[in-house]
Amino acid sequence: MKKTGFLYDERYQLHKTGHYHPEVPDRLDCIYRGIKEAGLLPKLILFEASPADMKWIQLVHNESYIRRFEAACSAGKRTFDSPDNQMCCDTYEISLLAVGGIIDVVGRVMQGELDNAFCAVRPPGHHAEVGNAMGFCYFNNVAVAARYLQNQWGIHRVGIIDFDVHHGNGTQHIFEDDPTVFYYSIHEHPSFAYPGTGREFENGKDIGHGYTKNSPVLPGRGDDEYRRLIRKDLLPSFDEFRPEVILVSAGFDAHIDDEMADMQLSTEGFSWIMQKIVEMGNLYSKGRVISILEGGYSLKRLPELAKNHVEILLNA
């Protein structure tokens, strides 16, 4: 059994999004409960978070954005940059805790204390741009993790796999001209879904050309189409790129019972994807797979999805 880290901190629930917002604190309760009730907690190595050192966040976000975010939060603003981004007076601090917890876990994987990990954080990150909050996201968690791997650990090839049902516009834009980070995303087709990016022809810029790959999926499709596209687009790309570490933007909102999108991925479909990811981790990355929570809004399905997710990491 692998040494699997589980980042879970009750303070992540202090980021309040208000009534009628789908990105609710209860999501984390459901994830924790699913893992606990399956008896998996004793098999995992649990971590609580500490705030991130600002120098890591500054590798992704510009100074003026960070200051604007902090100021909006301390001024008691209820939204930031977009009406989707509802927040409370703790949101800035909790966002620092999300990044800080992830950085800590990534460091432990690099030191060999952990083989792999699941980071159940809020707020999510993959829509956050260098200087803009978007789509419930403030700091781009996975992007900071990738920059940390490059800067602190001298990693030359980071592979990011984003299976959230929405395209990770922020992550793509941050790395599209960087040939040392391969960004792969499978998501609902941008003609039908937020945020409207992630078409097949978006495949990197300048020297980063060929290091971004998008698999848009038409509404109503499910397991078969995900399997086909992952076999066609992701597996050969990573076989060529050979990432030294794999980061996962794990969004569970492509589930058939998730109302945020029109995908029909089953619980087993998610397990198949994660199984392929850990297999690639074993082949190319010494098993170093660090999964970071993005979306996923079906409170009914999150317990089983999270349970299967960490079980696959444990048995990787």
Ligand SMILES: [Zn+2]
């Ligand atoms: Zn999403």
